Amino acid sequence: xxxxxxxxxxxxxxxxxxxxxxxxxxxxxxxxxxxxxxxxxxxxxxxxxxxxxxxxxxxxxxxxxxxxxxxxxxxxxxxxxxxxxxxxxxxxxxxxxxxxxxxxxxxxxxxxxxxxxxxxxxxxxxxxxxxxxxxxxxxxxxxxxxxxxxxxxxxxxxxxxxxxxxxxxxxxxxxxxxxxxxxxxxxxxxxxxxxxxxxxxxxxxxxxxxxxxxxxxxxxxxxxxxxxxxxxxxxxxxxxxxxxxxxxxxxxxxxxxxxxxxxxxxxxxxxxxxxxxxxxxxxxxxxx
Amino acid sequence: xxxxxxxxxxxxxxxxxxxxxxxxxxxxxxxxxxxxxxxxxxxxxxxxxxxxxxxxxxxxxxxxxxxxxxxxxxxxxxxxxxxxxxxxxxxxxxxxxxxxxxxxxxxxxxxxxxxxxxxxxxxxxxxxxxxxxxxxxxxxxxxxxxxxxxxxxxxxxxxxxxxxxxxxxxxxxxxxxxxxxxxxxxxxxxxxxxxxxxxxxxxxxxxxxxxxxxxxxxxxxxxxxxxxxxxxxxxxxxxxxxxxxxxxxxxxxxxxxxxxxxxxxxxxxxxxxxxxxxxxxxxxxxxxxxxxxxxxxxxxxxxxxxxxxxxxxxxxxxxxxxxxxxxxxxxxxxxxxxxxxxxxxxxxxxxxxxxxxxxxxxxxxxxxxxxxxxxxxxxxxxxxxxxxxxxxxxxxxxxx
Numbered sequence: 001x002x003x004x005x006x007x008x009x010x011x012x013x014x015x016x017x018x019x020x021x022x023x024x025x026x027x028x029x030x031x032x033x034x035x036x037x038x039x040x041x042x043x044x045x046x047x048x049x050x051x052x053x054x055x056x057x058x059x060x061x062x063x064x065x066x067x068x069x070x071x072x073x074x075x076x077x078x079x080x081x082x083x084x085x086x087x088x089x090x091x092x093x094x095x096x097x098x099x100x101x102x103x104x105x106x107x108x109x110x111x112x113x114x115x116x117x118x119x120x121x122x123x124x125x126x127x128x129x130x131x132x133x134x135x136x137x138x139x140x141x142x143x144x145x146x147x148x149x150x151x152x153x154x155x156x157x158x159x160x161x162x163x164x165x166x167x168x169x170x171x172x173x174x175x176x177x178x179x180x181x182x183x184x185x186x187x188x189x190x191x192x193x194x195x196x197x198x199x200x201x202x203x204x205x206x207x208x209x210x211x212x213x214x215x216x217x218x219x220x221x222x223x224x225x226x227x228x229x230x231x232x233x234x235x236x237x238x239x240x241x242x243x244x245x246x247x248x249x250x251x252x253x254x255x256x257x258x259x260x261x262x263x264x265x266x267x268x269x270x271x272x273x274x275x276x277x278x279x280x281x282x283x284x285x286x287x288x
Numbered sequence: 289x290x291x292x293x294x295x296x297x298x299x300x301x302x303x304x305x306x307x308x309x310x311x312x313x314x315x316x317x318x319x320x321x322x323x324x325x326x327x328x329x330x331x332x333x334x335x336x337x338x339x340x341x342x343x344x345x346x347x348x349x350x351x352x353x354x355x356x357x358x359x360x361x362x363x364x365x366x367x368x369x370x371x372x373x374x375x376x377x378x379x380x381x382x383x384x385x386x387x388x389x390x391x392x393x394x395x396x397x398x399x400x401x402x403x404x405x406x407x408x409x410x411x412x413x414x415x416x417x418x419x420x421x422x423x424x425x426x427x428x429x430x431x432x433x434x435x436x437x438x439x440x441x442x443x444x445x446x447x448x449x450x451x452x453x454x455x456x457x458x459x460x461x462x463x464x465x466x467x468x469x470x471x472x473x474x475x476x477x478x479x480x481x482x483x484x485x486x487x488x489x490x491x492x493x494x495x496x497x498x499x500x501x502x503x504x505x506x507x508x509x510x511x512x513x514x515x516x517x518x519x520x521x522x523x524x525x526x527x528x529x530x531x532x533x534x535x536x537x538x539x540x541x542x543x544x545x546x547x548x549x550x551x552x553x554x555x556x557x558x559x560x561x562x563x564x565x566x567x568x569x570x571x572x573x574x575x576x577x578x579x580x581x582x583x584x585x586x587x588x589x590x591x592x593x594x595x596x597x598x599x600x601x602x603x604x605x606x607x608x609x610x611x612x613x614x615x616x617x618x619x620x621x622x623x624x625x626x627x628x629x630x631x632x633x634x635x636x637x638x639x640x641x642x643x644x645x646x647x648x649x650x651x652x653x654x655x656x657x658x659x660x661x662x663x664x665x666x667x668x669x670x671x672x673x674x675x676x677x678x679x680x681x682x683x684x685x686x687x688x
Contacts, residue, residue, distance in 0.1 A: 078494050080462070115490070118501065118521070118544055119563050147490035201491035230489045235442055235463045235500060238422055243493045 038237040039064050045234055046071070049246045051173060074229040076243040077236065097148070098123040100141070106279030107136040109190075116148030116203040121155045128188070136280035137191040139273055143221065147202025150230050150249075157210040158183045160192060160217070166252035167210050170230070178252060192217035193277045196264055201225035206249050209257030212265075219264040220276055226261030319350055319388045324369035325680040328635060328644045330653055331363040331374070332670025338363055338372060338385070339653075339669045341644065343637050343678075346655050346666055352390040354383060361403045362687040365679040366429065367411035373429060375402040375416060382416055382427050382434075394432025399423040404687055406447035406456060408471055415456045415469070417444035424458060426474045436474045441467065446505030446547065450530060451512040457528070459503035459517055466506050466517050466526075468533050478533045482526040483519025504547040505686070509572055510554030516570070518545035518559050525559055525568075527575055537575050541568040549590035551599070551614065552640075552683055558599060560587035567601055569617060579617040583610045589633045591643050592683040593658035600643055600656065604631050609645070611661060621661055625654055633675040633688055640682035646673040 042064060047056050052072060059067045068077055097117040103109050109131050113120070128135070147153075154167050158181040161167075165181040194208045194217045205224050211217035228250070231243040251257050268276065319327075319340065327349075328341040336358035340350040352372070354360055359378030365387065366373055372385040376395075382402055384394040399418030407414040407429065414427040418437075424444050426436040442463035449456045449471065458467045468478040482503060501520035506528070508515050514536075515528040523545060527537040543563025548570070550557055557570040560583065567587070569579040584603025591600045598620065601610040607629040611620040625631060625647065634645035636658075643656040646669075653666045653673060677685040 076493055080499060115495070122543065122564055146492045146495060148488065150487035150489045153489070199491075202489035206489060225491060227489070227491050230487045231493070232484070233486075233488055233493075233500065238442070241493075241500065243488060243490075247487065249489070 036064070038240065039067070041234070041236055042067060042242060045232075045242060045244050049173065049232060049244060050075075051171075051229070051245045051247055072229070072245050074227065074231065074243075075245045076231070078241045078243060080239055080241055095119050095123065098127050101127045101130070103131060103135075104139075104274050106281075107133075108139070108274075108277060108279060109135040109137070110139045110141065110273050112141040112143075113145055113204070115145055116150075116152045116156070116207070118149060118152070120149070120152045121159075124156060124159070135190050137193070137277050139193040139195060139276055141195045141273070142200045142204045142208060143195055143197040144199045145201070145204035146199065147204050147206075147227070150203050150206070153203035153207040154179060154210070155183075157181075157207050158187075160188050160190075160211060161214055162187050165214060168206060169250040169252055169254055170247055171250060172247040176254075191277070191280070194219050195268075195273070195276065196221040196224050196262060198222050198225065198261075200262075201227045202229075205257060205262055209251065209262055212262070213251050213257070218266065218277075219262060220266045220268045221264050222267065222269070223263050224258070224261040226258065228256060317349070322349070323680075324365065324387055326638050326678065328637075328653070329363055329365060329372065329677050329679075330644075330646060330669050330673050331360045331675050332651075333359050333361065333648070333672040333674040335671035336360065336378070337670055338374070339673070340387075341653060341666060341669070343642055343644070343655075346664060348666065348669060350390065351670065352385060352387075354385070354392070355379070358383075360674075362405060362675060364407075364677045364685060366407060367409060369679050371411075371429070373405070373407065373414055375405055377401050377403055380418075382414065382425065384429055384432055394429075396425075396427055396432055396434055398425040398427075398434060399437055404445060404447055406449045408449050408453040409451065410453060413471060415447050415449070415458070415471070417441070417447060417458070419443050419445070419461075422460075422462070424469070438469070438474055438476070440476065442500075442502070446503065446507075448506050448508045448515060450508065455530065457506035457508070457515050457517075457530070459506045461502050461504060462500050464500065464502050464519055464521065466503060466515070466528065480517075480526070480528060480533065480535060482517050482535065482538075483522025483524050486521060501544065504688075507548040507550055507557065509550060509557075510552075514572070516548035516550075516557050516559075518547050520544045520546070523561070523563070525557075525570065539568075539570065539575070539577060541570075541577065542566045542580070546587060547686075549592075549686065550684060551592050552596040555596075556614065558590050558601075560590065560601060562587055567612075581610075581612055581617060581619070584608050588631065588688045589686060591634045591636045593636050593640050593643055595640055596683075598658055600634070600658075602631050602634060602645065607631060609656065623656065623661060623663055625663060626650065632673065633686060635676040635678040635685055636681050636683035637678060638680040638682055644676045644678070646676050648672045648674060 095117040097120040100112040167179045229245045230247040232246040234242045236242040330339040338352040357378045358376045361377040363374040374383040382396040400420035402416045405416040416425040422441045424438045442460040445461035446459035464483045466480045506515040506517045518525045525539045542561025546560045548557040559568045567581040583601045585605030588604045589602040599612045609623040629647045630649045632646040645654045655664045
């Protein structure tokens with residue numbers, strides 16, 4: 001008698017594996033919960049504040065580094081530096097954004113503006129008040145100044161401009177806003193020379209661009225970097241800050257401050273600051 | 289013969305009495321003989337000890353060693369004045385010390401680098417900020433143990449427990465937020481976002497701007513109804529209603545505000561702005577800025593004296609104390625304490641007539657008589673005195 005052949009039934013384990021795989025497939029199509037708080041915060045910031053249009057849904061399955069790689073090159077993730085020396089009080093660390101302040105004779109002065117920090121405006125005011133007699137001409141060295149605090153750059157430019165002067169157009173997600181000088185003090189009157197090079201960037205370009213736009217300063221040196229975006233800083237997790245691009249700055253009339261960076265009024269490759277500007281009595285004023 | 293004996297006896301009696309009295313008066317007082325709440329407690333960071341000063345005589349009456357490498361940051365008496373509670377930053381510990389005996393009763397393990405703290409009014413619990421791992425230790429002071437270690441902060445720097453002891457406000461220096469904790473359960477009730485770092489345009493942010501300067505301290509009004517939190521990056525003070533834990537107002541003040549200091553009568557909050565060397569005066573009734581005072585650099589503290597009629601603004605950067613009249617907001621005088629001195633924090637005596645100010649770089653405490661604005665140095669208090677506190681102080685104690 002031949003054996004009865006019954007149709008094979010799937011093994012329960014095999015069925016279980018198939019069901020699990022099916023579940024993963026279905027689950028993969030749905031939005032998975034974001035379990036990483038840093039990633040959740042990053043996606044939230046992109047959704048709410050990022051300047052450029054991006055499909056946030058397409059980013060949700062990616063890791064934080066993968067997401068960052070898809071954003072603009074000016075958006076950074078920065079590791080937090082924590083100085084734990086006991087010799088300072090947090091918040092009181094010397095900033096050092098103004099350096100090499102010196103008189104050049106003939107009523108001229110020089111200083112190096114290393115970066116735009118939190119106290120740069122106050123430090124600059126102090127540096128200028130230390131010159132006796134007061135200056136009639138000032139060279140501000142912005143070479144290698146990679147930028148920094150955007151609002152400080154505007155406030156510094158205001159020092160040399162009348163109240164109410166338009167400074168820059170800020171373009172964010174909500175649209176464009178014209179920024180004005182809001183200070184009430186009379187503007188400083190020194191003849192200004194701004195020294196630039198290829199590493200002058202960002203807030204330094206904004207500062208120089210605003211003053212040149214108002215014909216308030218002469219730019220000398222080499223063309224600048226051409227970075228015009230502005231970032232907002234957010235604490236992403238215990239170890240990282242997110243600098244997210246949320247805007248860009250333009251000249252008050254909407255044109256860029258230089259198409260590919262600022263072009264100096266006068267090329268100069270040397271290193272002799274005293275040759276950059278003539279003593280005061282011999283030179284025409286570059287007032288507004 | 290009898291006459292000689294009598295004469296000798298009388299002579300001996302006369303001579304021995306002063307000697308006896310001298311012996312009695314030479315018997316040293318112990319701390320138990322003092323009003324502990326009136327004593328000035330100085331924490332010396334580098335000599336790892338506590339110095340106790342008697343304000344009645346401006347003399348050092350005790351030094352309490354805390355153990356090698358303790359590097360204590362903040363010390364204050366508990367509510368009944370009998371115990372010192374101390375953050376031992378160098379050893380990642382919290383200490384409870386009997387003030388009279390000087391014995392360390394409890395050594396409690398905390399997170400990394402504990403600095404500032406506050407305690408509930410009953411003295412039972414302390415909330416300690418561990419700056420290096422950004423945690424908060426909840427300490428049972430009586431039992432001498434850590435009950436909880438709460439995560440999720442960013443350099444928890446400032447602590448204020450409500451007068452009813454129900455909640456504690458914790459400000460993060462490394463973020464723009466104040467957290468609200470339930471003091472019984474340690475549960476995080478709310479996180480309040482305050483201020484921001486502003487806009488940055490930099491090609492290389494790692495070089496100069498890879499940190500946030502957030503909130504040093506959430507300062508409570510005298511009745512505890514509001515907390516004033518100054519955000520350094522944003523240049524604002526947020527006023528938090530502690531009944532609802534909502535921000536009811538945000539005031540733009542000066543550049544890089546440090547923290548708010550409340551006047552003893554509760555009427556004013558003074559905020560030094562270290563970015564522009566001014567002090568903003570806020571009326572707590574109207575919640576408006578009523579004056580902007582010009583002071584010094586690196587202002588680390590404000591003490592009120594003479595019933596709150598004078599405010600002493602400590603400028604670490606200028607080695608100077610700026611004295612203001614709180615009726616006219618005029619500058620009364622500048623007290624140049626010395627040259628290149630790092631003035632730290634101070635405490636006001638209970639009667640409001642004196643201020644004791646730590647000066648770290650010359651190991652001294654300066655006693656300022658608020659009646660005359662005369663200054664006296666108390667030298668060699670210990671190495672690198674960092675702060676002074678007085679339990680019954682007429683002006684709120686603080687640390688930096």
